[in-house]
Amino acid sequence: MDHSFATPSGFRQRKLPPRMRMRGSAADMTDPSQLFEDTSTSSGSPGMEYRASETQSAGFTAQSLLSDPMSNLAMAYGSSLATQGKDMVDKRLYQFIPISKLKYYFAVDTMYVGKKLGLLVFPYMHENWEVRYQQDTPVAPRFDINAPDLYIPAMAFLTYILVAGLALGTQNSFIFLHRFSPEILGMQASSALIWLIIEVGVTLLSLYIMTVNTDLTTIDLIAFSGYKYVGMIIGVLSGLIFGRICYYLMLLWCCIAIVVFMVRSLRLKILSEAAAEGKLIRGSKNQLRMYLTITIAVVQPIFMYFLTYHLVR
Secondary structure (H helix, E strand, C coil): CCCEEECCCCCEEECCCHHHHCCCCHHHHCCCCCCCCCCCCCCCCHHHHHHHHHHHHHHHHHHHHHCCHHHHHHHHHHHHHHHHHHHHHHHHHHHHCCHHHHHHHCCCCHHHHHHHHHHHHCCCCCCCCCCCECCCCECCHHHCCCCCCCHHHHHHHHHHHHHHHHHHHHHHHHHCCCCCCHHHHHHHHHHHHHHHHHHHHHHHHHHHHCCCCCCCCHHHHHHHHHCHHHHHHHHHHHHHHHCHHHHHHHHHHHHHHHHHHHHHHHHHHHCHHHHHHCCCCCCHHHHHHHHHHHHHHHHHHHHHHHCCHHHCC
């Protein structure tokens, strides 16, 4: 069937069938039984467009927050508070534990440790006990055997705890009282540390009451008080190997040695003002200082025996 028809101009125009005329329209694309419109062929998904807009809005919010002068001020203020807090903590910590000064007391070498241990055990032949200075600053311990250090006291303290644990474990295994436990090491370390703190605290209090002007610091007193652990280790090991009689003999030798070492090391520090004038014992105040020096030295053997007598049976 011919669907063409004539126009007023004389041309014939082909008339499309109804089906062909509606093929590209929306009505032809829609199924009458379909409830919703099919959008799968659309150019973009609504979910994707929502997420993209959400991301853009979040970026815009963060950018606006960072560019906000109040936010910048708050961040600067928080950073300033953190810096001030750190400086305050460092200052408070430095008042009690001068960390920078601790490097001086650990500036040792193998030669210094060997000579210092020999001086602690046999101090009788040593003549010059003055600490050397360089531009009003004491030289490092590795260059001066008379300078106090913390390396030997710290290592001696730890070694004493281990030797004490060995001694307690040995005597428990022989006597069969009870088995050795790690708690005994903790109790031994705590006891030794508490007595060391008490000793240093009483010495500082005595120096304060007697108004003694000295260049001794708290770390110096800890170092000198910690040297006695060397003699304690020697006494306990001698007792474990050779018996209790050898323990008493070696401990007696080390006690005498530590007294001589402490008196000769501390007298020039506690009596620094009188020593500069060449008057070591003249005057009642200088006599009190000398008595204090002797008392500090004599207390060392008492602690040495008190902390070791129960380790050797």
